[in-house]
Amino acid sequence: MLKKLSETPSQTAGPFLHIGCTPAAIDINVFRYEIGLAPFGDISFDDVINIKGRIFDGNNEPVLDAMIETWQCDSNGNYFGYQGFARKATDFETGEYFIKTIKPDSNNDNKGSQISSYISFWIVARGMNRPLITRMYFDKKGLENNKIFKGFNIKKRLNTLLPQTKDNKNFIFDIHLQGKKETIFFEF
């Protein structure tokens, strides 16, 4: 059998990730356009959902220099192309991120079992040597019955994967890096 090559290790994105990833936000106008600004292009008003939130560090301070990328399927459960990808830096003053997208449908795991709908979150920042990966689920029941979580002792923390739901279009999803409310993060 061929020897596998070793994967290149991760390093922190550092505090200046905006230069390469969201340059227009700091007035560097080099690229034709930035990626991840509108995950499904122009969405009709009826379909729009808004997600906002902050990332809190171990001192419960909002992280002001993080970048979040999200990846999700569409309203039919399909992942494709560049659609479904969003990228947002957290606000330099408030730490808030804001994503305007559509609600994904449930989709299947790679064995064909259904998984209730969620959006994948990928987070980098200064102080993070590796990205952190989590998910925002929409449905409490579906999350509790989700068999990918069977066998883990995380019942008390499962609600960290759920947003505060203001109405069926507006969600607040805060992420806690440490502490009593520490968010569940994933590895694969």
Next chain:
Amino acid sequence: MINKYQPKRNFPDYKSSIIRSPREEPLMIKLTNSEITGPMFKKEILNNSDNDLTINFSKNSEKPLGQEIFVHGFVKDENGNGLKDILIEIWQANAGGKYRHRNDTNEVSLDKNFGGCGRFITSLDGYYIFKTIEPGAYPYPNRGIEWRPKHIHFSIFGSMFLQRLVTQMYFEGDPLIKFCPMVNSIPDVNARKLLIGKLDLSKTENEKILGYRFDIILRGKDQSYFENKIEGL
């Protein structure tokens, strides 16, 4: 249970990692569609000069200060196959070690001809190339003031979101590398070496530009975070 070949999340020598790393173990779950798919980008998003940082910000075709370099290589999967259509984004400090960023407080001048960002999409065989200037080392607050070795930040989209990678390329021979807590957060000494761009005198232009070779290997579906093995270095 740790992975020796990836940096530790909580690495106290790098102070800001302490409050920005989780204390609970990550949940190791099986791959689902959201990991084995990922956003793909088309070459239409690029301008021709996006990968030439010596001209992409300059308004009047003046060159930025510093030693011009090529940074090039291949993006491959763990079997050594080149990966096509992979978006690479880079960012870096100018020759004096200053970033064009509102939060960079180093008392060094900006270079009016240098923005510091570039992007490229790999060709059929996984090849990429950037033309830029050698970035300066810079001081930053950590345990007191410390120095970052010269580096270029890289962001790479794989062909699946599972492969998404952000890393840094260091420069062969830089004496600061061995003191860097971000490098040293990777337990395995050989894995650290994978981050070093190698001087490549074969890649030049009229013998006036230095080349550095930096290949990037993205993980495969069959590997997992906790079992990742390094072999054949």
